[in-house]
Amino acid sequence: MSMMFTGTFVGLLAICAVAQCQFFDALYTRVLDKAAGTTIPVTGSREPVNVSIGMSLIQLTSLDAKSGDAEIDVWMEFRWTDTRLSWDPTNYNNASIIRLPASRIWTPDVMLYNGHTSSRESLTVVDSNGSVAYMPPTTVKTRCYVGRYKSDGSVICSLKFGSWTYHGFLLNLDKSSNEVYLYDYNPVGSQWEVTEHNVQRNVKTYSCCEEPYPDVVFILKFKEKRNSIWNLFD
Template structure:
């Protein structure tokens, strides 16, 4: 090769090197030419092929919420669609090695994805128009953010330990299975769906299971078969604060009612504490109803527990008033001996030894006092006071026995409620 040829080659190399260093204008012109060549005769309303197969890989879930009142699930996720469009194939060597393009979504064909079981018309098309990634092989990758909202019947009977299985069905709105078909990729791990390493940290729901299935359906409007993708998600409520704000107060209020029957039968504080318990149960019932919300489908077991506790508190207050009246009311005569003896035995069985001694100590009657002291009979006032004290003691013991029996009955009811509602406690 002549020296002139070497010089010419050196100058050409310097020009190419300087062009590569400056970079941006030349690279921009190459990409502009590539876009012009690809999209000049491209019709975005025409499908890439007669039957376009769209590969679907499970969504990347960023957040999920289940509205108990409206019975709707709302999931914010990134969908993952991929298909082949041979009209977008190019030779990398002709375009300085450019093998990937980012193309706005309104410039290429996209499937008209819609949510079939959305509760309102505003939620049918809730997919954002983010750009697509096109490779030189004609492969199109579209990962649009989407807020999918679908109907899901919430069964909150076991609130706050309830679990729900919700389905979100997506598919092409106008193109049947002969035009657009879906290919479900292998089911990814649950951590791919939820991204537990960085996301779902502030959600009140925990995703237990998630999978996607392909379904073929025929609708009354159209004779063709339509293909859709059903996303099934199993959720469990994650509410650790409910243990301290709802469950513990519910158990404490159930046990607080028992204190009314542990006070002495003649103590006026029984009515005060009973009324206080009734007010607390009413406030708790209002609070728990506002916290859980009202649904037309089911009633939470915890709300039933609060209602039953409110009824028990009201009954205990009414019974306490009757017991107090029985212990304090004036009596002209005591109980007969056929009642006093079984009453004393029952008081002993109920661990009321002090009250049992009050009815077992036989006091002489008025007639016996006259026989015992014929010369110096006791005064009438003394006899009257002794008789009144005896009758009062008899009814105090009777009130104590009734109190203790009611205590055992209410204790059995509280334990029964704890066993029945253990699934939510």
């Protein structure tokens, strides 16, 4: 009798699992059908898509104090709203969040202006109201300022991000925080310590045009850890 009960229970679980998959299939299909490919989700000529950008420092992989060449591992954070991706949770068993591939929806073309990045694509997290969060693990390669290294042992890395093709009337870029997040930073094995980490937003205009061009700069100041060389100057 117990074996019969166990078999019935397992069968019910299998049926529920299939039903759950079918339920999510319907939701995914509906949302992606409304996504309109990769076109920017603007609703009016003067109503831009507001995109916030943040950065979590994970590891300073390498930093050359002579050239300033640096490789830094970070988690980027992009947030925006695309109402085309919204749905009524009551129609889908109160599901309020789904995960979608970034390649299947519009994502902001925000790039690093003064260096190169390589990202590992991760899923976006989409809320039923259309808000999107995208946090790809990213490796940054840039050249930092080393002019103060000889005087105080510090190197300053300024990472400037902005849209590659959209002006501010279409894509309004803003910072999500005044600081670079250090919650997951791993300093183990590094000869450098982080002494400053702030974020600045700038808006540039040109004499030819009225459109603004916003950018966000993440500033990381690294200082060489005190060792026998620096102790000579104490």
